[in-house]
Amino acid sequence: MEVKKNISIKDVAKLAGVSPSTVSRVVNNSDHPVNSKTRKDVKKAINKLNYQPNRMAQGLIKNRSKMIGVIVHDISDEYFAELLKGIEEITFDYDYITNIFNTNRDIEKELKAINILDAYQAEAIVLTGGYLRDDYYKQTMGKHIKQLKNRNCHIVSVSSHPFEIKNIELANKLAARNITGYLIDKGHRSFAYVNGPEILETTQERLCGFKTTLKKNDIEIQDDLIIPGDFSFEGGRRAASELLKYLEDITAVVVVNDQAALGLMWELRQKGIKIPDTISVVGIGGIPASKYSYPPLTTIVLPLYSLGKEIGKYIVSKLDSKKETIDIIIEDREYLQMNLVERQSVKELI
Amino acid sequence: MEVKKNISIKDVAKLAGVSPSTVSRVVNNSDHPVNSKTRKDVKKAINKLNYQPNRMAQGLIKNRSKMIGVIVHDISDEYFAELLKGIEEITFDYDYITNIFNTNRDIEKELKAINILDAYQAEAIVLTGGYLRDDYYKQTMGKHIKQLKNRNCHIVSVSSHPFEIKNIELANKLAARNITGYLIDKGHRSFAYVNGPEILETTQERLCGFKTTLKKNDIEIQDDLIIPGDFSFEGGRRAASELLKYLEDITAVVVVNDQAALGLMWELRQKGIKIPDTISVVGIGGIPASKYSYPPLTTIVLPLYSLGKEIGKYIVSKLDSKKETIDIIIEDREYLQMNLVERQSVKELI
DNA sequence: TTGTACGCGTTATCAA
DNA sequence: TTGATAACGCGTACAA
Numbered sequence: 164m165e166v167k168k169n170i171s172i173k174d175v176a177k178l179a180g181v182s183p184s185t186v187s188r189v190v191n192n193s194d195h196p197v198n199s200k201t202r203k204d205v206k207k208a209i210n211k212l213n214y215q216p217n218r219m220a221q222g223l224i225k226n227r228s229k230m231i232g233v234i235v236h237d238i239s240d241e242y243f244a245e246l247l248k249g250i251e252e253i254t255f256d257y258d259y260i261t262n263i264f265n266t267n268r269d270i271e272k273e274l275k276a277i278n279i280l281d282a283y284q285a286e287a288i289v290l291t292g293g294y295l296r297d298d299y300y301k302q303t304m305g306k307h308i309k310q311l312k313n314r315n316c317h318i319v320s321v322s323s324h325p326f327e328i329k330n331i332e333l334a335n336k337l338a339a340r341n342i343t344g345y346l347i348d349k350g351h352r353s354f355a356y357v358n359g360p361e362i363l364e365t366t367q368e369r370l371c372g373f374k375t376t377l378k379k380n381d382i383e384i385q386d387d388l389i390i391p392g393d394f395s396f397e398g399g400r401r402a403a404s405e406l407l408k409y410l411e412d413i414t415a416v417v418v419v420n421d422q423a424a425l426g427l428m429w430e431l432r433q434k435g436i437k438i439p440d441t442i443s444v445v446g447i448g449g450i451p452a453s454k455y456s457y458p459p460l461t462t463i464v465l466p467l468y469s470l471g472k473e474i475g476k477y478i479v480s481k482l483d484s485k486k487e488t489i490d491i492i493i494e495d496r497e498y499l500q501m502n503l504v505e506r507q508s509v510k511e512l513i
Numbered sequence: 514m515e516v517k518k519n520i521s522i523k524d525v526a527k528l529a530g531v532s533p534s535t536v537s538r539v540v541n542n543s544d545h546p547v548n549s550k551t552r553k554d555v556k557k558a559i560n561k562l563n564y565q566p567n568r569m570a571q572g573l574i575k576n577r578s579k580m581i582g583v584i585v586h587d588i589s590d591e592y593f594a595e596l597l598k599g600i601e602e603i604t605f606d607y608d609y610i611t612n613i614f615n616t617n618r619d620i621e622k623e624l625k626a627i628n629i630l631d632a633y634q635a636e637a638i639v640l641t642g643g644y645l646r647d648d649y650y651k652q653t654m655g656k657h658i659k660q661l662k663n664r665n666c667h668i669v670s671v672s673s674h675p676f677e678i679k680n681i682e683l684a685n686k687l688a689a690r691n692i693t694g695y696l697i698d699k700g701h702r703s704f705a706y707v708n709g710p711e712i713l714e715t716t717q718e719r720l721c722g723f724k725t726t727l728k729k730n731d732i733e734i735q736d737d738l739i740i741p742g743d744f745s746f747e748g749g750r751r752a753a754s755e756l757l758k759y760l761e762d763i764t765a766v767v768v769v770n771d772q773a774a775l776g777l778m779w780e781l782r783q784k785g786i787k788i789p790d791t792i793s794v795v796g797i798g799g800i801p802a803s804k805y806s807y808p809p810l811t812t813i814v815l816p817l818y819s820l821g822k823e824i825g826k827y828i829v830s831k832l833d834s835k836k837e838t839i840d841i842i843i844e845d846r847e848y849l850q851m852n853l854v855e856r857q858s859v860k861e862l863i
Numbered sequence: 864t865t866g867t868a869c870g871c872g873t874t875a876t877c878a879a
Numbered sequence: 880t881t882g883a884t885a886a887c888g889c890g891t892a893c894a895a
Contacts, residue, residue, distance in 0.1 A: 169664050182882045218632040220872035222569045223887045238598050244589045251615050263613045265601050282568040314519050429805045455779045457807035521888055532866045570888035573871045
């Protein structure tokens with residue numbers, strides 16, 4: 164059994180008969196002059212040994228980890244998958260690696276993730292999920308963020324967070340207002356609403372948008388008709404069962420996100436309820452699967468894949484100062500562009 | 514503007530009035546004795562400065578990066594998302610971080626990912642996607658893998674790869690045989706098949722399983738009825754359009770994976786084709802969404818989330834020698850357990 | 864019980 | 880044009 168050993172710059176230097184410094188200069192295409200024959204020799208040695216600089220050592224000396232942390236709430240939800248895909252695609256092109264943390268909205272895990280990212284000297288962190296409304300979280304996270312920023316770690320969040328970081332507003336209230344207004348335009352006057360996790364700021368914002376629009380149109384809603392949920396397909400199914408009690412009283416249901424809307428529709432259909440004939444359903448998010456549900460879901464499309472790419476560009480532009488040429492849309496845009504897409508889950512009542 | 518600086522072990526030592534070694538001993542709960550008052554002082558300093566050891570420095574000295582690379586073909590496909598979720602969940606508990614690479618089955622990207630993981634001294638790599646049948650890929654990948662193994666990096670793959678690594682067989686042939694046999698049991702005799710990316714070994718294995726079963730039952734199939742696809746929902750939709758020509762000749766279609774089967778069913782329904790009345794459809798994979806399609810898809814369920822967790826356990830057990838107590842199912846099992854789940858996409862013809 | 868000195872693999876600085 | 884040396888932050892063998 165041979166000894167396991169990494170190939171280091173020293174091995175290359177020895178093989179090429181030069182000093183490590185020279186090898187380093189060749190590897191990094193340094194400005195420092197290197198004799199062309201020497202360079203050739205070094206390159207040959209590098210190829211022969213299949214040498215690659217150790218990124219930990221580089222990171223230490225350069226204080227550049229080239230690591231980007233992405234914290235998601237649920238990677239099985241296409242919402243997050245699309246976002247992650249966009250971020251990774253761009254940053255990978257610039258030689259960054261993406262660290263993923265799937266937290267299930269667990270505060271402890273979220274905090275531990277941030278901690279580890281700090282320990283690795285991550286250069287950027289993306290909080291893809293909404294803010295978790297919790298005092299302990301706020302305080303601890305706030306402390307970490309201060310420290311992270313102090314060593315120039317760039318932090319980006321999707322949806323608003325109460326921290327001094329780059330927030331990409333998803334305009335949750337606006338989205339909920341739009342989709343609710345759309346239903347009203349179609350003649351609906353009595354609604355139910357399927358809510359998300361209470362702890363999520365996003366949940367609150369969307370609910371607020373929904374209620375605001377009702378109020379503006381002089382429509383009352385009982386608390387019973389705000390059905391609890393958790394953003395998941397299964398949660399949507401449970402909400403559907405709950406909804407059955409109120410089916411006679413309402414004509415439409417606004418669901419806080421697509422994933423849950425899909426679950427709700429699926430369960431309703433199982434129970435023999437016709438959508439949109441008996442009840443209309445809308446969601447928010449515009450995940451790919453919303454196109455393919457039965458019936459296809461009318462929803463607000465948030466372009467998450469391209470947002471992910473924008474976030475990637477934003478990060479790269481902040482980190483690689485040379486690359487200022489990148490065209491960043493989100494740099495000074497307040498809100499992400501959104502589109503209401505009419506499909507077949509809403510019935511026109513007028 | 515204050516100077517940006519990381520808090521290092523030296524800062525803690527200075528504040529506590531001790532040497533860095535003492536701090537290190539406290540941080541790492543070393544066996545080496547430390548006076549309890551000293552320990553208290555150090556801990557206080559650590560808390561005050563919110564000190565965390567720099568993982569790059571630790572990695573360098575200990576030759577332990579605590580990084581695990583996961584290479585996926587398409588993170589938006591629940592198949593991969595579930596796998597990733599499981600891997601991350603377990604390894605995170607043991608303080609590893611997960612690096613994700615979304616390759617879209619691009620050979621160059623796959624190779625670059627491996628390269629970067631090597632540079633970071635990743636301790637384990639999971640190839641979640643099937644093998645890409647390509648000579649250049651095979652050769653280059655093979656070289657990398659040899660080198661990775663030489664420094665004790667554990668490599669695990671899902672589905673068979675022609676490398677000397679831990680292969681978790683997904684029993685693709687068997688799965689295809691089972692699901693095809695099931696259709697035959699239900700009285701079907703004329704089939705179409707929707708294929709996956711040609712380059713994928715998985716594709717070939719499943720197709721082979723399908724053909725074998727037909728042959729065994731003396732059923733002929735024309736090449737026209739092997740419809741090309743790419744594992745994606747959209748690919749499934751395109752296949753559906755193609756399939757229309759042959760609708761009179763067949764009673765069932767076997768689709769290489771669930772994602773594509775979902776697309777196929779969706780498009781067929783758009784065209785007014787009734788499933789399973791006009792045609793029966795089956796998939797392979799058992800992704801969560803297959804439960805919720807219309808109609809729910811009869812498929813072979815591969816338990817990906819738990820497989821992900823098993824892979825996580827396997828990796829941890831290999832890396833943390835102390836934790837030999839972990840119960841690893843996949844250690845010596847040849848095949849992953851699979852289940853045929855009957856739902857409503859198949860019509861009984863007898 | 865504590866501290867000193869060295870090395871992990873790099874790169875930057877300086878001297879030759 | 881090249882090489883020696885120090886330093887990044889840490890852990891550890893050894894000395895005290």
